[in-house]
Amino acid sequence: MSSAPPATESASASRRTVARPGTVLTLIVTAYLMVGLDATVVNVALPDIRRTLHFSPTGLSWVLNAYTLAFGGLLLLGGRIGDIVGRRRALTIGVLLFAAASLAGGLAADSGPLLAARAVQGAGAALIAPSTLALITTHFAEGPARHRALAVYSSMAGIGASIGLVVGGALTDLASWRWALLVNVPIGVALAAALPRAVRETPRHTGRFDAVGAITGTAGMFLLVYAFIRVSDSGWSDTRALTCFASAAALLVGFLRVESRARQPIAPLTLFRDRGRAAAYAVILLLPAGNFGAFYFLTLYVQQVLDYSPLRAGFAFMPLTAGVFATVRVVPRLLARFGAKPLLLTGSLLMVAAGGWLSRLDLGDGYATGLLGPMLLLGVGVGLSFMPLNATILAGVTPREAGAASGLLQTFQWLGGTLGLAVLVTVYGTATRGAHGSADAVLVHGATRAFEVGAGIAVIALAVIVTVLRGYRSRTSE
Known part of the structure; x- marks a missing residue:
């Protein structure tokens, strides 16, 4: 049963809120920008973090994975909590938890506390992300107003990732890598103070938390990612890695069984009955899986091979940001005219072309010949893809399902990036194990193999779009 207020009261509240849509949208996208920014803000600081806290090359990826894994694994529960x-x-x-964890991470004196703080940041982000997307669906009516809001919102993932590199580079160069985390504290406090004043609360729904589903789903994904990271260090014959793969499979199968029987599941499987929505969920898992690792390896390339400073490395990603920003401005009109x-x-x-281009990267390539073109292609590709995917998934979703649908969307997107990074790090580790030559040559060899696999994952996403997906426009016209 729902404890929502009467329909007339709810409608009135909605009208009062949408009277200031610019303020509402600004706060929503700022909160989401903070989440997206922190997925990459420490990327350009990774060499400094490695030297300061003594990480191994493959273990260093856990500075990213601890955040994105907790984020993706808890997103479904975060959406249910919001309901x-x-x-x-x-x-x-979520904003306050995120700010507190950022403070702890910025003050961490060892690798363990830093990884723990990054995981708590991910837990805060798991409350933030589904709530921001659900607030858009409940404050902006389906149609042009929601399309414009979703275009701005969707751009924050790609733009936030690139801005994170610039901000992280600037703070690392001018102060310390610690400020890449500490900068979230004043932003989070300001947001937490502004939200109750500008955004009205949504109706609440009675129910209970699906704790078993949350535990089995999160543990299964954690073990799966850990197994891939373990393989990158120890090879495919490692007993612990194989045990983790088997345990992950058992937990994820158990998760599906729990969700199919739960009275109030955190992942309602009924959302996958619609063919177009199910295909869109698959694509939003695959595209980040194929491309998220590009940030990790390109950051290492521009700092180690091209010898860029952290600040210059951050600005090296600005063409990607420009491509995303320029594209999302016209996507609502293109979506209305052509469909998703x-x-x-x-x-x-x-995105396939960008991955294929990067897989041809050579030790002698400079920025203009080796990186500029792929970054522009990747930016435009991201800008064209994610807003139509969001619109396809959220079309026809009832307000009561908005939290679960939003949580699933964010879960697939961020877990796709996390799992994709784990796979690409494994490919890199396998390709460079026993490799000869200079450190730069070994890095380029491993990175290009990872880019090849990333392009292959994007090809699978393309095949799903061609053969299965029914676009947003065709579904809403039925």
Whole structure:
């Protein structure tokens, strides 16, 4: 049963909130920008973090994975919490938790506390992300107003990732890598103070938390990612890695069984009955899986091979940001005219081309010849793809399902990036194990093999779009 207020009261509240849509959208996208920014803000600081806290080359990826794994693994539970306690309240709690963890990470004196703080940051992000997307679906009516809001929102993932590299580089160069985390503290406090004043609360729904589903799903994904990282260090014959793969499979199968029987599941499997939505979920898992690792390896390339400073390395990613920002401005009009599928086909083709281009990277390539073109292609591809995917997934979702649908969307996107990075790090570790030559030559050899696999994952996403996906426009016109 729902404890929502009467329909007339709810509608009135909605109208009062949308009277200031710019303020609401600004706060929502700022919160989401903070989440996306922290997925990469420490990337350009990784060499400094490695030297300071003595990480191994493959273990260093856990500075990223600890965040994205906790984030993705807890997103479904975060969406359910928002349904029960109210999405504005969940967003505010998430922002405060995120800020507190950022403070702890910035002050960490050892690798263990840093990784723990990054995981708690991910837990805060798991409350933030589904709440922001659900607030858009409940504050902006389906149609042009929501399309414009989603275009701005969707751009924050790609733009936030690139801005994170610039901010992280600037802070690392001018102060310390610690400030890449500490900068979140004042932003989080300001957001937490502004949200209750500007954004009205959504109706709450009674119910209970699906704790078993959350535990089995999160543990299964954690073990799967850990197994891939373990393989990158110890090889495919490692007993612990194989045990983790088997345990992960058992837990994830158990998760599906729990969700199919739960009265109030954190991942309602009924959302996958619609063919177009199910295909869109698959694509939003695969595209980040194929491309998220590009940030990791390109950051190492520009600092180790091209010898860029952290600040210069951050600015090296600005063409990607420019490509995303320029593209998302026209996507709502393109979506209304052509529908989602043509945009997704074009965007995924550009991502495949970017991955293929990067796989040809050579030790003698400079920035202009080796990186500028792929970054532009990747930026435009991201800009064309993610807003139509969001619109396809959220079309026709009832307000009561908004939290679960948003949580699933964010879960697939961020777990795709986390799992993809783990796979590509494994490919890199396998390719460089026993490799000869200079450190730069070994890095380029491993990175290009990883880019090849990333392009292959994007090809699979393209195949799903071609053969299965029914676009947003065709579904809403039925």
